[in-house]
Amino acid sequence: xxxxxxxxxxxxxxxxxxxxxxxxxxxxxxxxxxxxxxxxxxxxxxxxxxxxxxxxxxxxxxxxxxxxxxxxxxxxxxxxxxxxxxxxxxxxxxxxxxxxxxxxxxxxxxxxxxxxxxxxxxxxxxxxxxxxxxxxxxxxxxxxxxxxxxxxxxxxxxxxxxxxxxxxxxxxxxxxxxxxxxxxxxxxxxxxxxxxxxxxxxxxxxxxxxxxxxxxxxxxxxxxxxxxxxxxxxxxxxxxxxxxxxxxxxxxxxxxxxxxxxxxxxxxxxxxxxxxxxxxxxxxxxxxxxxxxxxxxxx
Numbered sequence: 001x002x003x004x005x006x007x008x009x010x011x012x013x014x015x016x017x018x019x020x021x022x023x024x025x026x027x028x029x030x031x032x033x034x035x036x037x038x039x040x041x042x043x044x045x046x047x048x049x050x051x052x053x054x055x056x057x058x059x060x061x062x063x064x065x066x067x068x069x070x071x072x073x074x075x076x077x078x079x080x081x082x083x084x085x086x087x088x089x090x091x092x093x094x095x096x097x098x099x100x101x102x103x104x105x106x107x108x109x110x111x112x113x114x115x116x117x118x119x120x121x122x123x124x125x126x127x128x129x130x131x132x133x134x135x136x137x138x139x140x141x142x143x144x145x146x147x148x149x150x151x152x153x154x155x156x157x158x159x160x161x162x163x164x165x166x167x168x169x170x171x172x173x174x175x176x177x178x179x180x181x182x183x184x185x186x187x188x189x190x191x192x193x194x195x196x197x198x199x200x201x202x203x204x205x206x207x208x209x210x211x212x213x214x215x216x217x218x219x220x221x222x223x224x225x226x227x228x229x230x231x232x233x234x235x236x237x238x239x240x241x242x243x244x245x246x247x248x249x250x251x252x253x254x255x256x257x258x259x260x261x262x263x264x265x266x267x268x269x270x271x272x273x274x275x276x277x278x279x280x281x282x283x284x285x286x287x288x289x290x291x292x293x294x295x296x297x298x299x
Contacts, residue, residue: 001225007218009244011210012087013252015079018206023193024076029184030197031207032068035215036177043170050171059163060176067156068180073187074149081142089245089265090146096121096271097154113274121271127264161226169227173219 018027052060079087197203246265
């Protein structure tokens, strides 16, 4: 999970490196397509068979739209307007959104501690946006893009957890990435971005890092972990991502923050830590039910 957190954190810096040479949504589509094809080639090389029902394919389509399409689209559109450190903090507010989505979609009970964390995290995001609370301002628009992308990622994570371990990891992740790249490509054409890409060394390096380690490797690790550990346990590591992102932004990009932004970043991270560290009541109930079933079976 520390490796996953680091791979998430390097995304925005490399997006910033590559954006001068390609339109944002086309850049995002290319990243997802290369990562998806890489995983599909691995599946073929390993002799993995593909077998998806229409329902499963529909699920992968929704994941491709939310996790990859919305998630990467928001990242790439927002990255050009925000520093990589601030963008990483906002993007990793997704556990807060995931908790809200779980409440409305799966009727998951939210404990008082989780609710408190949500409120604290929301206050932090508001504080972060306060200096740029002027509609049309580039940084404000960038923050909105990143937050919308975080909502898509959160929804995709809920669905990924729902089906983790039920099918082949390389085919599943490869297909949803390719589907997500199609959505991004359609959006790019719809917005009239054009197809011009300047294949400089910096862009080539950025797309390689983003597609292979920061996407293909990361989603395989993440999907594997979702199948073998509770989501709340894994999410306890997510607060490391904005920390890594801030350090990278400061050291490599000379990013600076106002006093208000520093306060907002701190509040947001505190809210994230409260949410991911809070015990999940439904898990306890489910565990007790399972123990009751086992005990009833034995006796």
